[in-house]
Amino acid sequence: MSARHELSVLIRAKYPILYLLTWEEQRALECVFSVAEDLGADTFVWSLTKGFRPPLPAKRSEPPQRLSPELEALAHLHGAPENAIFVLKDFHHWMSDYRVQRLLRDLAETMKVKNQTLILLSPVLRLPPELEKDVTVVDFGLPTEEEIAEVLDSLVHATRDREGLDLHLSPEQRELLLKTCLGLTLDEVESVFSRSLVQCKTLRPDVVLEEKKQIIRKSGLLEYYPATESFREVGGMEYLKEWLKRRSKSFTEAAEEFGLPPPKGVLLLGVQGCGKSLVAKTIASHWNLPMLRMDVGRIFGSLVGQSEANVRRAIQIAEGVAPCVLWADELEKGFAGLQGSGMSDSGTTARVFATFLTWMQEKTSPVFFVATANDVSKLPPELLRKGRFDEVFFIDLPDTEERREIFAIHLRKRKRDPGAFDLDALAALTAGFSGAEIEQTVVSALFAAFDAQRDLTQDDLVAEIKATIPLSVMMKEEIEALRDWAKLRARPASRNDDLD
Ligand SMILES: Nc1ncnc2c1ncn2[C@@H]1O[C@H](COP(=O)(O)OP(=O)(O)OP(=O)(O)O)[C@@H](O)[C@H]1O
Ligand SMILES: [Mg+2]
Helix, strand or coil: CCCHHHHHCCCCHCCCCEEEEEECHHHHHHHHHHHHHHHEEEEEECCCCCCCCCCCCCCCCCCCCCHHHHHHHHHHCCCCCCEEEEECHHHHHHHCHHHHHHHHHHHHHHHHHHCCCEEEEECCCCHHHHHCCCEEEEECCCHHHHHHHHHHHHHHHHCCCCCCCCCCCHHHHHHHHEEEHCCCCCCHHHHHHHHHHHHCCCHHHHHHHHHHHHHHHHHHCCCCCCCCCCHHHHCCHHHHHHHHHHHHCCCHHHHHHHHCCCEEEEEEEECCCCCCCHHHHHHHHCCCCCEECCCCCHCCCCCCCCHHHHHHHHHHHHHHHHHEEEEECHHHHHHHHHHHHCCCCCCCHHHHHHHHHHHHHHHHCCCEEEECCCCCCCCCCHHCCEEECEEEEEECCCCHHHHHHHHHHHHHHHCCCCCHHCHHHHHHHHHCCHHHHHHHHHHHHHHHHHHHCCCCCCCHHHHHHHCCCCCHEEEEEEEEEEHHHHHCCCCCCCHHHHHC
């Protein structure tokens, strides 16, 4: 549903107070004006600096009042004309004031009957629990392809006769360009177009994409992650790889026609250093999709009020880039605030989390969500319930065969021929080692060999292995507990022969 359509439906259904959440004030206002015109309603816009525009008709016998501007604005609305829409800008600043709350609740009651709608327009969501029942939050979505096309057309029209510019686009180029712009606000679309024109005298999707990456990074929430890792660099995990391979074409039109729903996502749990992050990164490159990495700390972080807008913005961007993979590494780090650990953040984390869960549950857009975590005790149980992730995988310490493979991968990565080493012996010696620790022994052994001015030998590797105490020894109890937990709740990423 487009933002305009949603707004129009809510106003016609007489929802008295709408909280319109957006950074794009101008675009939102234009949308409100156009809906109002359709409905034959008058629109009045209030801001702290300008008061009501156009001015509201004054009541006849109005005593001189000494109220602060925001209270005066609300008081004024009580006598305002019927069949009208009122837009109040930046009201989030005053939402915690008990007088504002009371005035809004009174208004919610009377407005319905008078065919009036109040719209709170703000980039930040601040809705006290007292008002939750009276106020409907509307996410004003980012521009659609059609809206972006309008900007493009007017740009082409305006610069038509300018010397040296080539604005000709084939239908395919045009479509690619418009698709590339999804996820940006209209202002941002205008600036990426200008940049492309200044830089190369024409509109090039690749220039637009570069600029878009910058803009997304600047938002501080998401980042385009250049995923180059392939399955070949990941040792073991055959069940997980198989599961991912089966879904590699699931975002194509063919899959949709076949009747497949787009997969929602996976949660990868497991022991530290066993390749959770590594395998997460391979998904996007294996599926040939762009990957966005989400800064969990920033999104769920407890900058009160900001965080909810943040998570909504992040979701919008990801949906704008879709089909894509959205990667949240070390998800548990985002939930410090949920534990009630004395660091009270007045429920922000919980609300942000709820927004996120709802999105995961209901999303229909092709955004594949990959999360990794190694401390299950910090993850809220709701997250693990059915319907959120398609699957929860547990990545355990590698078994003998997997360790062999991991040695081969890391030797090859460092220009050594794995065939020149006794991999079976190395694998047998490293029971309890994680992939990261195996990599580390290879690197340390290379240092030793380089220092001794000769090439790497089996003995260098064995010496390093003997000198290493793996984390699994130091953290035996924790790992056992994690395994027990996972046995009942997660699917193993690999067969793990050693455990039998
Ligand atoms: N199965 C594996 N195959 C190949 N390399 C591996 C494997 N597991 C780990 N490694 C190596 O160890 C490095 C660290 O692994 P990674 O960061 O993916 O672990 P992790 O499970 O995310 O750990 P953490 O819980 O500490 O985040 C990888 O970059 C890779 O080089
Ligand atoms: Mg990791």
